[in-house]
Amino acid sequence: xxxxxxxxxxxxxxxxxxxxxxxxxxxxxxxxxxxxxxxxxxxxxxxxxxxxxxxxxxxxxxxxxxxxxxxxxxxxxxxxxxxxxxxxxxxxxxxxxxxxxxxxxxxxxxxxxxxxxxxxxxxxxxxxxxxxxxxxxxxxxxxxxxxxxxxxxxxxxxxxxxxxxxxxxxxxxxxxxxxxxxxxxxxxxxxxxxxxxxxxxxxxxxxxxxxxxxxxxxxxxxxxxxxxxxxxxxxxxxxxxxxxxxxxxxxxxxxxxxxxxxxxxxxxxxxxxxxxxxxxxxxxxxxxxxxxxxxxxxxxxxxxxxxxxxxxxxxxxxxxxxxxxxxxxxxxxxxxxxxxxxxxxxxxxxxxxxxxxxxxxxxxxxxxxxxxxxxxxxxxxxxxxxxxxxxxxxxxxxxxxxxxxxxxxxxxxxxxxxxxxxxx
Amino acid sequence: xxxxxxxxxxxxxxxxxxxxxxxxxxxxxxxxxxxxxxxxxxxxxxxxxxxxxxxxxxxxxxxxxxxxxxxxxxxxxxxxxxxxxxxxxxxxxxxxxxxxxxxxxxxxxxxxxxxxxxxxxxxxxxxxxxxxxxxxxxxxxxxxxxxxxxxxxxxxxxxxxxxxxxxxxxxxxxxxxxx
Numbered sequence: 332x333x334x335x336x337x338x339x340x341x342x343x344x345x346x347x348x349x350x351x352x353x354x355x356x357x358x359x360x361x362x363x364x365x366x367x368x369x370x371x372x373x374x375x376x377x378x379x380x381x382x383x384x385x386x387x388x389x390x391x392x393x394x395x396x397x398x399x400x401x402x403x404x405x406x407x408x409x410x411x412x413x414x415x416x417x418x419x420x421x422x423x424x425x426x427x428x429x430x431x432x433x434x435x436x437x438x439x440x441x442x443x444x445x446x447x448x449x450x451x452x453x454x455x456x457x458x459x460x461x462x463x464x465x466x467x468x469x470x471x472x473x474x475x476x477x478x479x480x481x482x483x484x485x486x487x488x489x490x491x492x493x494x495x496x497x498x499x500x501x502x503x504x505x506x507x508x509x510x511x512x513x514x515x516x517x518x519x520x521x522x523x524x525x526x527x528x529x530x531x532x533x534x535x536x537x538x539x540x541x542x543x544x545x546x547x548x549x550x551x552x553x554x555x556x557x558x559x560x561x562x563x564x565x566x567x568x569x570x571x572x573x574x575x576x577x578x579x580x581x582x583x584x585x586x587x588x589x590x591x592x593x594x595x596x597x598x599x600x601x602x603x604x605x606x607x608x609x610x611x612x613x614x615x616x617x618x619x620x621x622x623x624x625x626x627x628x629x630x631x632x633x634x635x636x637x638x639x640x641x642x643x644x645x646x647x648x649x650x651x652x653x654x655x656x657x658x659x660x661x662x663x664x665x666x667x668x669x670x671x672x673x674x675x676x677x678x679x680x681x682x683x684x685x686x687x688x689x690x691x692x693x694x695x696x697x698x699x700x701x702x703x704x705x706x707x708x709x710x711x712x713x714x715x716x717x718x719x720x721x722x723x724x725x726x727x728x729x730x731x732x733x734x735x736x737x738x739x740x741x742x743x744x745x746x747x748x749x750x751x752x753x754x755x
Numbered sequence: 756x757x758x759x760x761x762x763x764x765x766x767x768x769x770x771x772x773x774x775x776x777x778x779x780x781x782x783x784x785x786x787x788x789x790x791x792x793x794x795x796x797x798x799x800x801x802x803x804x805x806x807x808x809x810x811x812x813x814x815x816x817x818x819x820x821x822x823x824x825x826x827x828x829x830x831x832x833x834x835x836x837x838x839x840x841x842x843x844x845x846x847x848x849x850x851x852x853x854x855x856x857x858x859x860x861x862x863x864x865x866x867x868x869x870x871x872x873x874x875x876x877x878x879x880x881x882x883x884x885x886x887x888x889x890x891x892x893x894x895x896x897x898x899x900x901x902x903x904x905x906x907x908x909x910x911x912x913x914x915x916x917x918x919x920x921x922x923x924x925x926x927x928x929x930x931x932x933x934x
Contacts, residue, residue, distance in 0.1 A: 336912050340877075
């Protein structure tokens, strides 16, 4: 037994893995969607009797004049009627595009459009989620929610699925409340909360859900709802459309973290051997600083799509950097190569290229041939949100390439174009 | 310029999550970290940005953990009995291969045997890296109380490590509890 009790405890603490990005994202959403922060300002102390009288008068006045009171077929009832009564909730949403495909030869850009389609059967908590980008099926998941519809856990579990599982329950139970009248794209809408993270915007004329929003920092992020309808059960709605292996959901999303080297003590080199690709010793004013092999180990549950599925993937990391004296990182940068990215917020002067053998794995597998797909991270600086690190995905010479850079898209494109096989 | 909630979340998410996960397991960490930051988000305008953030956040987390002390005790007892870390076993399967070490089971038993308030102070010091002053601020306790609790906790903890280290892991469950 060690005598240094604190050191012993700290080692014990350090054994736990860091939470993954999806956990982080869900917790952020949960934390920020439960309630709005109180505004700063002087708090007036109102005598409690006067406050109670005021509240009572206001409630009576609202009940007398409001078009959404529960007793006169008001807003919530109309919203519920607009959704329908079938056992299966069918949702189609347009997820905000955050990618652009750029043709390597012509430079032509095509913005990605992503859709999520959900069928949720409330009788058995079963759902199917299909996610498409452009015309490509990215994921197809059939599963069961383990939480009661509308429960807090169900809401927190999945931002998008919660619209299918929680919204109607909130309308039925009366927990949905009007929080704001608004105009969006020239249409009058009502924002309702309850049952989903953030709020659901319903059209003021049809009472159908048309938007979902949640707060990210000081801004709202909007998702357009193309369809939200309770329909009859049809077995065909719960049949898989895509290959079984091409499956992911928020709990079993592919995770392939690069955060260790096969030989961390090895001296970093700048030599690249075949079959790996290099952009040369200098590119776009950036110098090749280090070349480091890495491995990704996969467990039985941690990697749910991508074929083949070896236990171990060997890859190579190339770090390019400005010609400064700043030392280049000697170990691979921590990145979830095969999974969703948490918004990269840290700034780095280095451009990193990751190379792994090609498989059948998004996002590379859905990038058009001879193209690179860019995703841009956003960073909040003061009150402004600015694009910072970007990620580029492409396939080349039997390899999946990921470019992670603080440089411009043009520089990333130049790097992608110049990648070539190294001499043996 | 005040600290934004997003900045606070970015800076403190992993320490808070890790602290709760180590104390109550990964599943509970999902819930309690979310609740900790939800409380922080609701009270954000009450936070005095001239003061350090971490004690304030860990104060919220500690209040939430306090309601689950029985769960924590059960977890530590289970670890001490089986040598399998419950916090890891429910977490990333990649790390399941980390072998349970007898000395870790010993440590779990020693923690289980501490008084609840001593364990809280000791773990805020060792796992959350809070100073005595920050712990006092976190738990709204006088500094002297924190110092004496920490000193007592460390002494008892060391004594238990020495004591338990001489017995077989399988017998650790016989160590008394004072919770």
